[in-house]
Amino acid sequence: MAITEILLACLFSFTCTIGFGICFGIRKEELVWAGLAGVVTRIVLIICESLLFNRLFYTMVAALVGTLYAELVGMHKKVSIAKFLYPALVLLIPGDVLYEMIMAMIQLDQPAMMHHLVILAQALLGIALGSMIGPMLFRSYRREHRI
Amino acid sequence: MERKELNELMDFAVEFGARLMTSGGEIWRTDDLLHLIFHAYGIEEPDIFMLPHTLMISVQPKDQEPVMRHKTVGDILVNMEQLTQLNRLAWEIRDNHIPVSTLKEKLHAISIHPPYPRPMIICGMAIALLSLNYFIGGGVMGGVLVAIGIAIAMGTQMYMHEIFPVNHLLLCGISSFLAGSVIMxxxxxxxxxxxxxxxIINCIGLIPGIPLINACREMLNGRVLSGGLLFMTAFLETLAVACGFYLSLVIFGGVL
Structure with missing residues (x-):
């Protein structure tokens, strides 16, 4: 992947996450931090996709790094981590796969449906696992600082 | 704690929990914060039962009749600002032992409205999908169609419910049909x-992605019932969205 492509991917991840951040009701002052969450997740995803070929693993690593970013920013700004966690994870959600799976279901195309179901399960499991490990590491700190 | 005070606390707790859940708070978070509030007033073991659209709290004070509250929780509309303020209020209660009589006032001081007006939220989603359009390779005209489609779909979801209340799943289907029609x-x-x-790009904006992740997290945390229900809700909503798009493909001469 060329540098220009990576930079464009980062730029569009940033704008995409800011767009979702507005929909999630994140205040103006925190939108940039939320946008950066998307950039971090996207960069990790690009790197991991080329190193790890299993969707479960590369999604999990990207979600884990996104969650750690959300934890660190949440601690720094003393706000709930959910504010940065959702924007970090939103780019990983396999909406296209879910849609294709249901379309295959509507058209009674069972092999295609099963194929997409497996990919969907891998991606969702990866995101869920990645986003659960981060908060475990910082739980006691957050309790101490009431965030 | 006196009976009157306990009743007030229960009224507050059930409303607090419902608002937290409707603003996108996960079930584990709601459970955690409600325990925090009850502990602040010396109630060590409240019984809290939660499903995606139901909240039940029961407390058994010493030598008194048990007190119970139940609330039906409305549709989820992710509002991080409200969620953060509710989170902060719970910790404030825990640290400062606020008098029970002032709790409702503090809760009502937190706005239920998102920090942005509806047209701005629609623009936000359009920006997000235009950016996704770059990744998927939809081109410039594709981006314009996606933006118009999502604006119509979200506008329908936001305004139609007020003018003419319809079933939520039907509303998902109608809005995706309109977005699909623009594209067709x-x-x-x-x-x-x-x-x-x-x-596919428009669908990403209409499917309930965050509830889907929360469903998996709930199930992995051992809350299989609430996670399963969340998953089913998300699945049905996505099915309604896909059916709407499919209908537009069929009506406008289809490519399938």
Missing amino acids: IGYKTGLHSNPYLLM
Whole structure:
């Protein structure tokens, strides 16, 4: 992947996450931090996709790094981590796969449906696992600082 | 704690929990914060039962009749600002032992409205999907069609419910049908050659992605019932969205 492509991917991840951040009701002052969450997740995803070929693993690593970013920013700004966690994870959600799976279901195309179901399960499991490990590491700190 | 005070606390707790859940708070978070509030007033073991649209709290004070509250929780509309303020209020209660009589006032001081007006939220989603359009390769005209489609779909979801209340799943289907129709009209008039791709991009904006992740997290945390119900809700909503797009493909001469 060329540098220009990576930079464009980062730029569009940033704008995409800011767009979702507005929909999630994140205040103006925190939108940039939320946008950066998307950039971090996207960069990790690009790197991991080329190193790890299993969707479960590369999604999990990207979600884990996104969650750690959300934890660190949440601690720094003393706000709930959910504010940065959702924007970090939103780019990983396999909406296209879910849609294709249901379309295959509507058209009674069972092999295609099963194929997409497996990919969907891998991606969702990866995101869920990645986003659960981060908060475990910082739980006691957050309790101490009431965030 | 006196009976009157306990009743006030229960009223507050059930409203607090419902608002937290409707603003996108996960079930584990709601459970955690409600325990925090009850502990602040010396109630060590409240019984809290939660499902995606139900909240039940029961407390058994010493030598008194048990007190119970139940609330039906409305549709989830992710509002991080409200969620953060509710989170902060719970910790404030825990640290400062606020008098029970002032709790409702403090809760009502937190706005239920998102920090942005509805047109701005629609613009936000359009920006997000235009950016996704770059990743998927929909092109410039594709981006325009996606933006118009999502604006119509979200506008329908936001305003139609107030003018003419309909079933939520039906509303999902109608809005995705309208978005799909915009894309199909663009395809028929030669503005774009791949309607299927544009529908996928629009679908990403309409499916309940965050509840889907929360469903998996709940199940992995051992809350299989609430996680399963969340998953089913998300699945049905996505099915309704896909059916809407499919209908537009069939009506406008289809590519399937």
